[in-house]
Amino acid sequence: MSDLARTVEGPVALSTDQVKAADLVVTLEGAVRDSAASARERLVADGIPAKLAAKDPSLWGPDAAAEAAVRLGWLDLPRSSRALLPELSRVAAEKRAAGLDRVVLAGMGGSSLAPEVIAATRGVELTILDTTDPHQVRRAIEDRLERTVVVVSSKSGGTVETDSQRRAYEAAFRAAGIDPAERIVVVTDPGSPLARLAEEAGYPTFLADPEVGGRYSALSAFGLVPSALAGVDVTALLDEAEALAGSLAKDTDNPALLLGAALGGFTGHDKVLLAGSTPAGLGDWIEQLVAESTGKDGTGLLPVVVEGPDAPGFVPGPDSHLVAFAEHGDPGADLADTVVSGPLGAQFLAWEYATAVAGRLLGIDPFNQPNVQESKDNTKALLEASGDGPLPSGTPLLVDGPVEVYSADSGLYDGAGDLTEVLQRLVRAVPEDGYLAVMAYLDRDPAGEGEAAEVRPALAALTPRPVTFGWGPRFLHSTGQYHKGGPHNGVFLQITGEVTDDLEVPGRPYGFGRLQLAQALGDFGALGDRGRPAVRLHLRDRAAGLARLREALDSVRP
Numbered sequence: 001m002s003d004l005a006r007t008v009e010g011p012v013a014l015s016t017d018q019v020k021a022a023d024l025v026v027t028l029e030g031a032v033r034d035s036a037a038s039a040r041e042r043l044v045a046d047g048i049p050a051k052l053a054a055k056d057p058s059l060w061g062p063d064a065a066a067e068a069a070v071r072l073g074w075l076d077l078p079r080s081s082r083a084l085l086p087e088l089s090r091v092a093a094e095k096r097a098a099g100l101d102r103v104v105l106a107g108m109g110g111s112s113l114a115p116e117v118i119a120a121t122r123g124v125e126l127t128i129l130d131t132t133d134p135h136q137v138r139r140a141i142e143d144r145l146e147r148t149v150v151v152v153s154s155k156s157g158g159t160v161e162t163d164s165q166r167r168a169y170e171a172a173f174r175a176a177g178i179d180p181a182e183r184i185v186v187v188t189d190p191g192s193p194l195a196r197l198a199e200e201a202g203y204p205t206f207l208a209d210p211e212v213g214g215r216y217s218a219l220s221a222f223g224l225v226p227s228a229l230a231g232v233d234v235t236a237l238l239d240e241a242e243a244l245a246g247s248l249a250k251d252t253d254n255p256a257l258l259l260g261a262a263l264g265g266f267t268g269h270d271k272v273l274l275a276g277s278t279p280a281g282l283g284d285w286i287e288q289l290v291a292e293s294t295g296k297d298g299t300g301l302l303p304v305v306v307e308g309p310d311a312p313g314f315v316p317g318p319d320s321h322l323v324a325f326a327e328h329g330d331p332g333a334d335l336a337d338t339v340v341s342g343p344l345g346a347q348f349l350a351w352e353y354a355t356a357v358a359g360r361l362l363g364i365d366p367f368n369q370p371n372v373q374e375s376k377d378n379t380k381a382l383l384e385a386s387g388d389g390p391l392p393s394g395t396p397l398l399v400d401g402p403v404e405v406y407s408a409d410s411g412l413y414d415g416a417g418d419l420t421e422v423l424q425r426l427v428r429a430v431p432e433d434g435y436l437a438v439m440a441y442l443d444r445d446p447a448g449e450g451e452a453a454e455v456r457p458a459l460a461a462l463t464p465r466p467v468t469f470g471w472g473p474r475f476l477h478s479t480g481q482y483h484k485g486g487p488h489n490g491v492f493l494q495i496t497g498e499v500t501d502d503l504e505v506p507g508r509p510y511g512f513g514r515l516q517l518a519q520a521l522g523d524f525g526a527l528g529d530r531g532r533p534a535v536r537l538h539l540r541d542r543a544a545g546l547a548r549l550r551e552a553l554d555s556v557r558p
Contacts, residue, residue: 019255022342023243023343024340024350026262026338027333030337031266032269035267036261036262039264040261042361048257049248049254053248053249064365071211073209073211074213075245077209077212077241078242078345079238081219081238087206088206088228091204095185100147100183101147102127102143102144102149103126103149103151103230104127104129104140106153106165106166107130107187108161109478110217111214112128113285114285115222115227116128116281118218118223118344119226119227126230132473132512132515132516133448134502134513135443137165137503141168145172150166150183151186151225152166152185152198154194156189157189157195160379168503168504168505168506181201185204185206187206187221206221207221208220215289215293216352219349224237241345244256244345244346244349248349255340256354256357257357259350259353262337262354263301263357264358264361268318269321270299270321270487271319271320272323273303273322273466274287274306274325275306275314275326276309276324277326279344282325282347283303284305287479288477289352290303291481291486292478292481293355293367294364294486295482295486297485298485299486301358302482305469307456308332309324309332309335310332312457312458312461313456313460313466316335321337322337323337324340375476378526379519383515388509391514391518392521393517393538396538397413397422398419401544401548402539402540402545403540403549404538405535405538408535408536409533409535412429419537423556424556427462430465434465434487434491435465435491436491436492437479437491439470439471439492439494439523440470440472440494441495441497441516449546455493456468462558463558472494473516473520491534492527492533493534493537494520494534495537495539496517496539497542499511499513520536
């Protein structure tokens, strides 16, 4: 009998296929069971659970040791983050007493995705501003400014999107006769440029643990500060995580270990499809954690977030690993290979642990992101080189009404007569082991172009291959690493839109719309330089362009 099937008191291994601790349950079904069991045995034989809990930086090889030595602080967060709570409680009470009941979070990637999940799961309002789209930024600024407190959140302190949002809000507050020091709260690492700026400006500041990487920071100040200001009981979140923490050093009764063995040990199943509605939005957070941690050195796990278990694309495949974060027995759970259920705090810690374990099995460093900087550098170079002139967007291959078509691989689309034919060729270009990624640099709010997300299920219904969707530029801090550092089997569809009313970035020689387009072109160039087949659709009129895109998709043959 497997030691997973032992009957013990306390956290119980329910069977060889299901492990539970602290209300977190991981259940394996079908083919993943044997693969995970074999991987778990190897991990236990190597003493990985105890070594990881002890923060041994050697677990990912000598080349990764230096990075890992300063990136394992997330293991301590369920307890260490409690030091933030008294001051956080005081600041939150002060803001509420001042009538500031609307919280906006200016942050990207790990600084925004966890608070978004926390707020949605706990049912509180938190406006996430993780975009450079001028229409979306302007709408956020104009919404209840007199009642708004803004959390400016950046680990490095130099994130261009967050810095631009901060500048815009400072200008808006001053124009309204409001002292920004009364409205802005900063979260950053010690010694960052943002920390120095905040000290000079008199902004209340929460310093995060510098030994926690951004995508592992859900239970740090980056996750807790905006959530608490919005009204979440973050102590309960830490309690949920701490209840699981005691199992992480164990060889048995360790659901996070089983999850890591399933992710990294299910050989040949590197497309991880994620479906579930509880906790709300968890898939987007997992996507960033897993894609940015594992997508490098030509390997990695590609998370594919789908709209629900009945969505197009959530089907078994030769390289697919179906994961549902839901209660066992919920819709979709019976179809999934792996089912994970439990409270949000425990989910955060378990997925972080599992991702680190998967990195060990895949033979990569789960804490670096070697390809993220390239698109940032391209963006900066484009802005500097173009000066006051137009950005070098290229010449369209064709124009179909309100849609211009550009390609990084013109040979693929030579002779295409219209948008339908371009999309037909795009779908057919996806290799048998590949995927299709949609990247929309638009206004993701429902009041804007939020309907663009419907492109994902529409394309997924046309191809048996996985289809991902990301809002630009936020995906650059997530799957953008995998796109460039992972396997060379992706096909890419980028969507940009004309800006009708740009918004100035105070103190910078460009507006948000120009920055947004430069980010899109910078990433498009990075994909092209790597030989990734990519096509860009530029919507001359956003509403009409999306309508034409939907019409064209309806005409594409599966």
